[in-house]
Amino acid sequence: MTSARSAARWHWKNPSVIPGFGLTLGFTLAYLTLIILIPLAALAWRSASLGWSDFLRLVLDPRTLAALRISFSTALIAAVVNVVFGVVAAWVLVRYNFPGRRIVDAVVDLPFAIPTAVAGIALTAIYAPNGMIGSLLAPLGIKVAYSPLGIVVALIAIGLPFVVRTVQPVMQEISQEVEEAAASLGASRFQTIFRVILPGLTPAILTGFSLALARGIGEYGSVIFIAGNIPFVSEIAPLLIVIRLEEFDYGAATVIATVMLIISFLMLFLINFIQAWSRRRFGYEQ
């Protein structure tokens, strides 16, 4: 109990033989202030200067609300899909040895490397009604490109590496012995996965989920090519911001940005909270 209690107490700084706590903390704060806090503060300041009634009018504009709904819902769906398939991909890469494993491992990182616009154009070419896959889906009445479904597809492609790369190292750490222990205690394969392996991965999966989600909410380059950008149907909030800027409606642009910022911040805060809870719950910290 003593260890648990002393860990719960908050420390101003952890004693360390390496000096430089003041310097590194000061640098970090200055850095974050310059590149993140000041721009965001300017954004908040700008939208605050509009006044409440204008602010509400712009937020409640149906087109804005539709764009926000599309942005957040598609990002959420894509992040959930990525969690499922990202964990499967990480599992395959960690647990099995097969020819070409290293190549597959490298392919996972490609979305990080290629310009998002290129990814968007490539996906559009494939999923358009006359494209390779789109032409197969069109007779079934499934329209991918130029619809919200297309946005989800683009966000899945962009977000996958976040999940794989956060889950993979943790999965590597879970030893085969733990699985064998579960089996020797009579647990079926199914019980071993859902009661032993996945709970152990929860904090990593949550991190991957929040990274993929955050990336999906902010994604612009790939989406605008595949979405078709039909207002109220497949127009995402970042695009609407650009449209408002092009109309010199800076007020509306900052309002949309501010609302996105608030919602994103609240979501990430909530995920971080769940994560901290699960880490404690699952005994990663003493």
Next chain:
Amino acid sequence: MEIRVEKIRKEFDLYPALHDVSLKIESGELIALLGPSGSGKTTLLRLIAGLEQPTQGRIFFGNEDASYRSVQERNVGFVFQHYALFRHMSVLDNVAFGLKVRPKGQRPPKAEIRRRALELLEMVQLNGLEKRFPSQLSGGQRQRVALARAMAIEPKVLLLDEPFGALDAKVRKELRRWLRDFHDRTGHTTVFVTHDQEEALELADRVVVMSQGKIEQVGSSDDVYDRPNSPFVFSFIGESASLPVKVEGGVVHFHGAPTGLTAQRDGEARLFFRPQDVSLIEEGPGMTGPVTSSRRLAGTRIAEIELGSPEKPCHVEVEVPLEASASNGSILSFRPTRWKLFY
């Protein structure tokens, strides 16, 4: 539960890890599999547990052929070297796991599971720690949780893979005694793997000495120490010295000279003896050579003596009385009092 291993062969990628091993383990016995790394001892344990499938051969639990039963069906308690605890579960949940995953019909009610888990924790002397997580326990405590968890499924046999390997010397000694007590109280058939001969000799009813995928000798501590049946067992268990000798006319000769030892069969052989089983002699046949180094070991002195020709010297270590002069370069003669020849 009696266990019979019959002509088990196990190959990994065509490399044989076990060659036709047979072993009978009596019900209620505490048995050690002892050998250097790569001797196949862990493979044998994992085959008994069902964590590996044999390439050939059969394993019987009692009269049932268990060779191809899955690990889930075998109902064995397995304790891993690195504990393999579920770190996202409390100590209590770890111990209760084996009961919680039982199919609905066989699963005891919740309160009963909790009662039994707490009872097991008391048995391994960890009462009061049930709410902790594995990361909040010491190594010795974790290993006892692992043992309680394995016992929860009421296994027919208990299998331990280097159970004390990751612990420090003092805790290891304590747990060793504690495991012996535990075994005597519960009476489970227990098999444990170790590379520590002291541990095997002290703890086990019988020791199985293994080398290169084969069983070299099975016997009590006294058997394997005093009556080793192969050069490997003689040199692996305890300290020993060995010399190439020739038996001629019933007399053992070393380097052309009689040693004063006699044997039944003529021919080339290797002579084995332990450092403490020699006596220094003033005259008569024996082995003679200069002392090359000596060191004090608790109540005795160990002298290293160079024998044979200077071109092909053989070094042996013998125990000498403290009062004997064994400075470097002084000449000593000795004769083994207990020894064994392997032809």
